Amino acid sequence: MAVMDAQNPLLGETTCGTLLQKLQEIWDEVGESDEERDKMLLQIEQECLDVYKRKVEQAAKSRAELLVTLSDAKLELSTLVSALGDKSFLGVDTVKASGTIKEQLAAIAPALEQLWKQKEERVKEFSDVQSQIQKICGEITGSANEQAGAPAVDESDLSLKKLNEYQVKLQELQKEKSDRLHKVLEFVGTVHDLCAVLGMDFFSTITEVHPSLDDKTCVQSKSISNDTLLRLAETVSALHEDKKQRLHKLQELATKLTDLWNLMDTPEEERRLFDHVTCNISASVDEVTVPGALALDLIEQAEVEVERLDQLKSSRMKELAFKRQVELEEIFAHAHIDIDPEAAREKIMALIDSGNVEPAELLADMDNQIAKAKEEALSRKEILDRVEKWMSACEEESWLDDYNRDDNRYNASRGAHLNLKRAEKARILVNKIPGMVDTLVAKTRAWEEDRGISFKYDGVPLLAMLDEYAMLRQEREEEKRRLRDQKKFGEQQNTEQEPIFGSRSTPARPASTKKVVGPRTNGTPSRRLSLSASQNGSRSAAKEGKRDSMRLAAPANFVAITKEDAAPHVSGTDRSPASP
Known part of the structure; x- marks a missing residue:
C-alpha cells in the first residue's frame, strides 16, 4: 500500500496515503x-x-x-x-x-x-x-334545477362491474325518460288536437301546464316530471269532457235543425249553410276531428238558427200542410182514385187553428198518408198501365173506324200512304183488344180478392166498365153481322136483276160498296154506344165532381171494325171476328 501511496503523487491524485505522507x-x-x-x-x-x-x-x-x-x-x-x-x-x-x-x-x-x-x-x-x-x-x-355540483364518486370501488351497474341503471332511466317524453308528446299532441276541435288557444292552454311544453322548446328540454304528466293527464281529461259536452249539445241542436227543416221543407241551399253542424249529428266523440267543429261560436250560431226557425214554424205550418195535401191529391189523381180535396183542406185548417195537434204530428200523419197513397198507387200501377193500353187501343179502334168509313181513303192524296200504314198497325192492335180485356178483368178480380174492395177508376168500378164494354162490343158485332147479311141480300138481288135489265157497264164500282157501308147508313149503332158510354160517364162525373174528359171519351168508342170486318169493303170477302 505504501508503494501505491508513493506512486500516487506521480499520478497527481490526493488520497489518504498522500495526505498522511x-x-x-x-x-x-x-x-x-x-x-x-x-x-x-x-x-x-x-x-x-x-x-x-x-x-x-x-x-x-x-x-x-x-x-x-x-x-x-x-x-x-x-x-x-x-x-x-x-x-x-x-x-x-x-x-x-x-x-x-x-x-x-x-x-x-x-x-x-x-x-x-x-x-x-x-x-x-x-x-x-x-x-x-x-x-x-x-x-x-x-x-x-335544484341540484348543484357533480355527484361524489366512491373511489373505493371503481370496478367495471360497478360501472356496468351504473350504466344499466342509466339505460333504464334513459328508457324511462324516452317513454315519459313519448307520453308527454302524445299528451301535447292530444291537447293540440282537442284545442283545434274546440277552437281554443293551444299555446296558452299548454303553457299553463308547464312553460317548456310549447312548440318553441326543444323536444329533449320538455318537462317529463311526474307533476307535468299528472297535469297533462288532467288537462286532456278536462278537454275530453268539454268536447263530449259540446258534441252532445251540438248534436241536440243539429237534431232540432233537421226536424225543423224537414217540418218546414227548408230548401237544400239553406241546409248546406249548416252542413258543418249537421255533419256530426251521429258522430262519436272520437270521430270529430275537424278543427273548429265544436267551437263556441259555431254552437251559438246553431242556437240562433234554431231559435229563428222556431219562430217561423207556426207561420209556415199551413203552407206545409197544404203542400203535402197537394202532393197527396196528385198521387190520387195519377192513380185515378176518387177523393174529396175540399173536405180534406177544411179538416187541415180546423186542426191547425184549434191547436189541439202538434205541427210535427200533423205533418207526420200526412207523410204517413202520402206513403200509404204511394203504396196504393204502386199496387194499382200494373192494372192502370193495362187500362192505359186498352184505352189507347180503343182510340186506335175509333180512328180505324173513321178511316174505314172514309170514301176517299184510297185516293192518291198527300199522306195517304202514312194513313194506310197506321191502319195496318191499328188493325193488329184492335185484334188484341179482346185479350187485353180478358187479362185486365182477371188482374182486376185478383186485385179485388186480395184486398177485399172494389177497384175503381175515377170513382167508377173498373169491372163494370169492362162488362159494359163487352156488352156494347157484342151488340156491335151483332150489328155488323146484320149489315153483312143485308149487303149479301142486296148483292143477290142485283145479280138476279142483271138478266132482265142487262149487265151494267161498271158492275164493280167502289161507290156502290161505299154506299152500302157508309158511315151515314151504319152510324146509328155507333152513336147509340157512344151515348150509353157518355151517360155512364155523366153519372160518374156527377158523383165525383171532376173527370178527365179525354179518359171518358176513350171508352165511348168501345167497338170498331176490325181488320177482318173491314176486308169486305175492300175485297168483298166475308169474315167474322173472334168474339171477345
Missing part, C-alpha cells in the same frame, strides 16, 4: 513527538469512524425511507388494483421480491403510473354516468 513530512519538519503523532492519528481515525457512522446512519435512514416508499407503493398498487378490479397487477411484488429496493420501486412505478391514469379515466367515467343518472332523476322528480 504529507502529514508525516510536516511532523518531521516540525519535530513532533511520537506520542503527539499517535495521538493525532487516533484522533484522525476517530473522526473517520464518525464520518462512516454518519454515512451508515444516513444510508440506513435512506433504506428505511425506500422501504416505506416501497411498502406504500405496494399498498397503493394493491389498493388501486382492488379499486379498479384489475387482477393483472397482483404478481408484481412477488416477481421483483429478490431484487434491490430501488429495483423493486423501479418495477412498481410504471404499474402505479398506469393504474393512476386508469383510475382517473375510471373516475371520469363514473362521474359522467352518475351525473346523467342524477340529471334524469332530477327531471323525473321535477327537481333538476
Whole structure:
C-alpha cells in the first residue's frame, strides 16, 4: 500500500496515503513527538469512524425511507388494483421480491403510473354516468334545477362491474325518460288536437301546464316530471269532457235543425249553410276531428238558427200542410182514385187553428198518408198501365173506324200512304183488344180478392166498365153481322136483276160498296154506344165532381171494325171476328 501511496503523487491524485505522507513530512519538519503523532492519528481515525457512522446512519435512514416508499407503493398498487378490479397487477411484488429496493420501486412505478391514469379515466367515467343518472332523476322528480355540483364518486370501488351497474341503471332511466317524453308528446299532441276541435288557444292552454311544453322548446328540454304528466293527464281529461259536452249539445241542436227543416221543407241551399253542424249529428266523440267543429261560436250560431226557425214554424205550418195535401191529391189523381180535396183542406185548417195537434204530428200523419197513397198507387200501377193500353187501343179502334168509313181513303192524296200504314198497325192492335180485356178483368178480380174492395177508376168500378164494354162490343158485332147479311141480300138481288135489265157497264164500282157501308147508313149503332158510354160517364162525373174528359171519351168508342170486318169493303170477302 505504501508503494501505491508513493506512486500516487506521480499520478497527481490526493488520497489518504498522500495526505498522511504529507502529514508525516510536516511532523518531521516540525519535530513532533511520537506520542503527539499517535495521538493525532487516533484522533484522525476517530473522526473517520464518525464520518462512516454518519454515512451508515444516513444510508440506513435512506433504506428505511425506500422501504416505506416501497411498502406504500405496494399498498397503493394493491389498493388501486382492488379499486379498479384489475387482477393483472397482483404478481408484481412477488416477481421483483429478490431484487434491490430501488429495483423493486423501479418495477412498481410504471404499474402505479398506469393504474393512476386508469383510475382517473375510471373516475371520469363514473362521474359522467352518475351525473346523467342524477340529471334524469332530477327531471323525473321535477327537481333538476335544484341540484348543484357533480355527484361524489366512491373511489373505493371503481370496478367495471360497478360501472356496468351504473350504466344499466342509466339505460333504464334513459328508457324511462324516452317513454315519459313519448307520453308527454302524445299528451301535447292530444291537447293540440282537442284545442283545434274546440277552437281554443293551444299555446296558452299548454303553457299553463308547464312553460317548456310549447312548440318553441326543444323536444329533449320538455318537462317529463311526474307533476307535468299528472297535469297533462288532467288537462286532456278536462278537454275530453268539454268536447263530449259540446258534441252532445251540438248534436241536440243539429237534431232540432233537421226536424225543423224537414217540418218546414227548408230548401237544400239553406241546409248546406249548416252542413258543418249537421255533419256530426251521429258522430262519436272520437270521430270529430275537424278543427273548429265544436267551437263556441259555431254552437251559438246553431242556437240562433234554431231559435229563428222556431219562430217561423207556426207561420209556415199551413203552407206545409197544404203542400203535402197537394202532393197527396196528385198521387190520387195519377192513380185515378176518387177523393174529396175540399173536405180534406177544411179538416187541415180546423186542426191547425184549434191547436189541439202538434205541427210535427200533423205533418207526420200526412207523410204517413202520402206513403200509404204511394203504396196504393204502386199496387194499382200494373192494372192502370193495362187500362192505359186498352184505352189507347180503343182510340186506335175509333180512328180505324173513321178511316174505314172514309170514301176517299184510297185516293192518291198527300199522306195517304202514312194513313194506310197506321191502319195496318191499328188493325193488329184492335185484334188484341179482346185479350187485353180478358187479362185486365182477371188482374182486376185478383186485385179485388186480395184486398177485399172494389177497384175503381175515377170513382167508377173498373169491372163494370169492362162488362159494359163487352156488352156494347157484342151488340156491335151483332150489328155488323146484320149489315153483312143485308149487303149479301142486296148483292143477290142485283145479280138476279142483271138478266132482265142487262149487265151494267161498271158492275164493280167502289161507290156502290161505299154506299152500302157508309158511315151515314151504319152510324146509328155507333152513336147509340157512344151515348150509353157518355151517360155512364155523366153519372160518374156527377158523383165525383171532376173527370178527365179525354179518359171518358176513350171508352165511348168501345167497338170498331176490325181488320177482318173491314176486308169486305175492300175485297168483298166475308169474315167474322173472334168474339171477345
